[in-house]
Amino acid sequence: MKFFIDTADVDAIRELNDLGMADGVTTNPSLIMKSGRDILEVTKEICSIVSGPVSAEVVALNADDMIAEGRKLAEIAENIAIKVPLTWDGLKTCKVLSGEGRMVNVTLCFSANQALLAAKAGATFISPFIGRLDDINIDGMELIADIRAIYDNYGFDTQILAASIRSANHMKDAALIGADVATAPPNVIKAMANHVLTDKGLDGFMKDWAKTGQKIL
Numbered sequence: 001m002k003f004f005i006d007t008a009d010v011d012a013i014r015e016l017n018d019l020g021m022a023d024g025v026t027t028n029p030s031l032i033m034k035s036g037r038d039i040l041e042v043t044k045e046i047c048s049i050v051s052g053p054v055s056a057e058v059v060a061l062n063a064d065d066m067i068a069e070g071r072k073l074a075e076i077a078e079n080i081a082i083k084v085p086l087t088w089d090g091l092k093t094c095k096v097l098s099g100e101g102r103m104v105n106v107t108l109c110f111s112a113n114q115a116l117l118a119a120k121a122g123a124t125f126i127s128p129f130i131g132r133l134d135d136i137n138i139d140g141m142e143l144i145a146d147i148r149a150i151y152d153n154y155g156f157d158t159q160i161l162a163a164s165i166r167s168a169n170h171m172k173d174a175a176l177i178g179a180d181v182a183t184a185p186p187n188v189i190k191a192m193a194n195h196v197l198t199d200k201g202l203d204g205f206m207k208d209w210a211k212t213g214q215k216i217l
């Protein structure tokens with residue numbers, strides 16, 4: 001499973017990229033707001049750090065303006081994936097921009113039918129939002145499994161990009177189901193390294209080591 005980093009924080013992206021953990025980046029209007037930076041400037045910097053796809057989201061609501069915004073965002077760098085919402089206008093935009101050979105990430109997906117439409121419209125990525133479904137007591141991971149089954153039934157190339165990931169368990173479950181990509185905030189990716197028995201084991205080793213009086217360096 002590929003890891004995309006769901007942030008516009010360039011320092012965090014750089015750190016994870018140096019570790020080989022950043023196969024791409026996803027941003028959205030809320031993350032750009034949080035960064036406090038200009039969308040074109042920060043997206044360009046992110047594209048210079050990671051070589052994989054960097055999603056930049058359009059903000060227009062009608063297809064003509066979405067297409068124009070998408071083309072402008074795509075000029076930032078070769079590795080831009082244009083992110084469009086899963087609305088009828090977003091699907092029209094997806095069809096046009098993917099037809100031009102551009103990567104398109106269809107976002108705000110909350111049902112298998114929406115994912116089926118995105119694949120038919122030529123999406124490179126479909127972004128089902130797990131956490132936001134969990135928030136309203138619908139099993140977000142079940143949606144990932146449904147989309148996986150449907151795409152596999154018909155051999156769609158659209159990659160499932162599990163999004164709105166809130167925990168390390170979400171990462172594990174998405175990987176078990178076979179999501180192609182999971183995008184998560186840096187703290188969730190770092191949390192995957194945590195285990196209470198690792199901490200306890202290390203503590204024991206350090207105490208015993210101190211008793212030896214030895215040094216390695």
Ligand code: G3P
Nearest residue numbers: 006131132163164165183
């Ligand atoms: O990838 C989508 C993500 O940014 C949304 O996450 O936690 O706001 O639902 P969240």
